Amino acid sequence: MAGLRDIKRRISSVKSTQKITRAMKMVAASKLRRSQEAIVRARPYAIEMRHLVNGIARRADTETHPLLRKGRNGKVGIVVITSDRGLCGGFNANVINKLMRTVKADFAERDVEVTVVGRKGVELLKRRNLNVRATFINVFDGPVMRAASHIIDDIVDDFKLGGTDEVYCLYNEFKSAVQQMVTLEQLLPFAPDEAEDPQDDAALLDFLYEPDQEDVLERLLVRHMRIQMHRILFESAASEHGARMTAMDAATRNAGEVIDRLTLKYNRARQDAITKELIEVVSGAEAL
Numbered sequence: 001m002a003g004l005r006d007i008k009r010r011i012s013s014v015k016s017t018q019k020i021t022r023a024m025k026m027v028a029a030s031k032l033r034r035s036q037e038a039i040v041r042a043r044p045y046a047i048e049m050r051h052l053v054n055g056i057a058r059r060a061d062t063e064t065h066p067l068l069r070k071g072r073n074g075k076v077g078i079v080v081i082t083s084d085r086g087l088c089g090g091f092n093a094n095v096i097n098k099l100m101r102t103v104k105a106d107f108a109e110r111d112v113e114v115t116v117v118g119r120k121g122v123e124l125l126k127r128r129n130l131n132v133r134a135t136f137i138n139v140f141d142g143p144v145m146r147a148a149s150h151i152i153d154d155i156v157d158d159f160k161l162g163g164t165d166e167v168y169c170l171y172n173e174f175k176s177a178v179q180q181m182v183t184l185e186q187l188l189p190f191a192p193d194e195a196e197d198p199q200d201d202a203a204l205l206d207f208l209y210e211p212d213q214e215d216v217l218e219r220l221l222v223r224h225m226r227i228q229m230h231r232i233l234f235e236s237a238a239s240e241h242g243a244r245m246t247a248m249d250a251a252t253r254n255a256g257e258v259i260d261r262l263t264l265k266y267n268r269a270r271q272d273a274i275t276k277e278l279i280e281v282v283s284g285a286e287a288l
Helices: 002-057 091-106 119-125 144-160 213-287
Strands: 076-081 112-117 131-136 166-176 179-188
Touching (some): 002 166, 002 213, 076 091, 076 119, 076 144, 091 213, 119 131, 131 144
Parallel strands (some): 112 131
């Protein structure tokens, strides 16, 4: 009977875990819906902002402007976007693995420093041989735009002082609730998109700058990068909630399978115990 009690206790424990994973799946689904709405609002503005900055940057001197000047194979900065909480499948591991592959493959001969966004990224990189320059945690506890501004301002200041020659951002781009793509995006120096149609309206326009072109372009570039980081944070948040919803759905199904197996095992053990008792009763009766 001790074995039956153990099995029954395990069934009760797995059922409690299943209730938790089902609730976490529902919470993640609710947060995912809100994050998707935020992305829908953020993406059009980010696209138009880049289009505007492209038109101005293509007229500027890339060798003299500090945010357009091409790197000289110096130090590389990588901003890694992870989550503050776990239980989201391979969401964080995929980013860190991509980071290590990128460092070894593309920047093997260069110094790399990492800016980490998210508590889980900080924990995972403690075991890696990388130079962590700065960390930002709990960025979604307050206004996301304020957090994006803090991150970008820190990066831009370091870039202007010559701390890095190139800066990239590594994050999970949201595709759907079940698909997230780890993306490496260049932030600095800003590279105008030459693929845009040179005959469009923005390319044909000329501008009057006040107070001067360099100052206007720098303000727009910083504003543009803040907007892009704002979008990236929402992309990562939606990807996190999608990954967590998928992981909790799989955990709930697995718990159901474990419960079915334990229930079958419990019924068989109970049947064996009853059969054994009947045999003992019949054997005792025959002996008398």
